[in-house]
Amino acid sequence: xxxxxxxxxxxxxxxxxLCLTCILLTSLSxxxxxxxxxxxxxxxxxxxxxxxxxxxxxxxxxxxxELYLLLARSSGCSLNxxxxxxxxxxxxxxxxELDLLLTVSKNQDRQRYADFxxxxxxxxxxxxxxxxxxxxxxxxxxxxxxxxxxxxMRFGYFGEAFEQLRTEGLESRLLFVSTLQQKLxxxxxxRVAGIIEDRAQYRAWxxxxxxxxxxxxxxxxxxxxxxxxxxSINSMNQQQRxxxxxxxxxxxxxxxxxxxxxxxxWPLH
Numbered sequence: 001x002x003x004x005x006x007x008x009x010x011x012x013x014x015x016x017x018l019c020l021t022c023i024l025l026t027s028l029s030x031x032x033x034x035x036x037x038x039x040x041x042x043x044x045x046x047x048x049x050x051x052x053x054x055x056x057x058x059x060x061x062x063x064x065x066e067l068y069l070l071l072a073r074s075s076g077c078s079l080n081x082x083x084x085x086x087x088x089x090x091x092x093x094x095x096x097e098l099d100l101l102l103t104v105s106k107n108q109d110r111q112r113y114a115d116f117x118x119x120x121x122x123x124x125x126x127x128x129x130x131x132x133x134x135x136x137x138x139x140x141x142x143x144x145x146x147x148x149x150x151x152x153m154r155f156g157y158f159g160e161a162f163e164q165l166r167t168e169g170l171e172s173r174l175l176f177v178s179t180l181q182q183k184l185x186x187x188x189x190x191r192v193a194g195i196i197e198d199r200a201q202y203r204a205w206x207x208x209x210x211x212x213x214x215x216x217x218x219x220x221x222x223x224x225x226x227x228x229x230x231x232s233i234n235s236m237n238q239q240q241r242x243x244x245x246x247x248x249x250x251x252x253x254x255x256x257x258x259x260x261x262x263x264x265x266w267p268l269h
Contacts, residue, residue: 036077036243038099038236040068041089043180060180060201063264064102067120070256071229075247085179087154096234100244103198104230105157105223114230115241118248120257121266123227125158128187128202129194129219140220141165148193149175151186158196159223187212196222200266 042064065081072079082089082098092098094113105123106116127150129137137143140162143150154176157163166174175192177183184205186192194216195202206213229248231241251257253268261268 036075036240038077038079038231038240038244039082040079041086041093041098041101042068042081042083043086060204060264063260063266066260067102067229067257068100070251070260071118071244071248074251075244077244077247087156087178090155093230093232094234096232099232099235101230103227105225106228107157110157110230113233115233115236115245116228117231117241117245118229118252119226120229120248120252121227121261122224122269124199124224124267125156125196125222126199126202126218127194127196127220127222128216130215131217133193134217134219137219140222141168141170143173144169146173146193149173151175151177151183151192151195153180153183153196154178156196157223159225162222184209187216190215194219200264203265 042061068079068081071077079100082092084092084098086103089098089101090104093101093104101114102120103123104110104114104116127137127140127143130148133146136146144165150173152158152174162170175186177186180201183195183197187195188209197205199218202218229244231244233241236244258268
């Protein structure tokens, strides 16, 4: 304070004190207000309607929104939701058109364009298979001999062992889709032998399609790994990403986080 008074008295005759004050306040304002607005990818909106219950897709959207909003409150940031098929959202995260995406598994390729700022739940990717085919598929490599295809999300990652199988002939047995709804519709209409899906999401879908349990069965665990918030390296600078990382660490595993997950049956660990 004494130093500012000295500077004030020294510069006052020159009429420069007001300018100096403006510069100081502007500098402090820049440091105190980090850029804090981001676009957040959500699965495409469902066309299904149910007057008594949320639809399966709508329920997952609600879960994702609640997780995003928890991060936003902790960070003091604002956000806008962008409704996209997950595969397209991943591409836009890579290009920098999208700032943030959740339910992203970490792998070496994705780390080139995404900063994995925090885990929000643990994903269990399972093979859901037609019951009449279970005796033919004791291990994942047995899928190669099937006549019908397996529905998977385009650009999905299910572990290194699965990636290796793709190069050994499994690729031709996979039917790639761009949206979660498309993948589930493959089961509804019997167009595939099965799908690879997150266990919690498949069980949520079964609540609305209970008759499918007579045809399909959770068969093999394909891959289990943490699912992350991923921030685009091409649209967010290191300061922004670190701010979100630290903000999520403050609420990770707390009562509010656990309550959100328990509402939808998703595991944290």
